Amino acid sequence: MPDTVATFDLVRPDLRGRIVRLDGVLDEILNRHEYPASVAHLTAETVLLTALLSSMLKFEGIFALQAQGDGPVRMLVADMTSAGIIRACASFNAEDIQSTETAPFKLLGAGHLAFTVDQAGGGDRYQGIVELKGGSLTECVQHYFRQSEQIQTGIRLAAARFEAGWRGGAIMLQRVPGTVSENDEDPQESWQRTMILLQTCTDAELLDPQIPESELLFRLFHEEGIKLYNPSPLAHGCRCSPEKVESLLRAMDPREVDTLAQDGRIDMKCEFCGRTYDLLRNDIIAKGQKA
Ligand SMILES: [Zn+2]
Structure with a gap:
């Protein structure tokens, strides 16, 4: 199954959709981190939602989705560039996760989900925020569009680990405000019918590599x-790059930099890809003073 995102329209002029299928990409992201099953599921959901919502990226730049809570899973983040390059990571307390049997979403506790759109080259920045409420991250996203953007949104999403690796699929439908259907049907009624049709889509269909998007x-x-x-x-x-890690450290208070140093060296690990950077404490402080 190729890793793709595509836009579709239903012939009714007020309905617009996006469909995402992930195979190798999702597997590569999750294999990089050895997360417990519940955290891997939450991360997969974050990745799929990010790909669906990256349509919010109208210019060249980066779209990010970040959940932060006070539960055992403290943070989930995924971002995607307008070129379709995606990455994700989670931060959590492993002990608390092993001792709990609650639904993955409940592991986030109370907190919020933030949508950030950063235009390339230091251009415009847009941020939207919604409370972590309901039964899933997907529900939070639907709630956000209804509340903040007045856009009715329905999402069907599935992710699972197969013998060959992780696969994921998601479909989003949105009713574009301000457009009127040409037929006489009540728009609200036809929206509800479309939502019922969307909910008939099974996890097996979303995850089946033998069913192409067009057929689904x-x-x-x-x-x-x-x-x-x-x-x-x-x-x-x-x-991530050595330059980015250095500039992050240089922007920090030298006393804080010292707390990270051991025998004059600082080891930094990129949480997204696991790459490690070995830097000299004195270099950072000297460059920081010059800057
Ligand atoms: Zn990295």
Whole structure:
């Protein structure tokens, strides 16, 4: 199954959708981290939602989705560039996770989910925030669009680990405000019908590499009429570099830098890709003073 995201329209003018299928990309991200099953599931959901929502990226830049809570899973973050390069990581307290049997979403506790759009080259920045409420990150996203953007949104999402590795799939439908359907049908009624059709999509269908996107959408919405646009490829990749790690350290208080140093060296690990950076404490302090 190729890793892609694609936009589609239902023939009704007020309905727009996105479909994401992830195979090798999701597996590569999750294999990099040896997370417990519940954390891996939450991370997979964050990655799929990020790919769905990256349509919020209207210019060249980076879209990020970040959940922060007071539970055993303190943070989940995924980001994606307009070129389709995606990465993700989680931070959590392993002991608390092993001793609990609650639903993965409850592991986040109370907190918020933030959507950030950063335009390349230090341009515009947009941030939206919604409380962590309901039964899943997916529900939080639906709630955000309804509350903050007045856009009715429905999402079906699934991720699972197979023998060959992790696979994920997700479909999002949105009712674009301000557009009126040409037929006489009540828009609210037809929205509800479309939502019922979306919910009939099974996890098995979303995750089956033998069912291409076009067929999956046809199965669900053939009565509504679908126009599927060319898919964009997605790839896994990290943007960390020695320069970025150095500038992060140089921006810190020298006393804080000293707390990270051992025998004059600082070991920094990128939480996204696991790459380690070995830096000299004196270099950082000297460069920091020059800057
Ligand atoms: Zn990295």
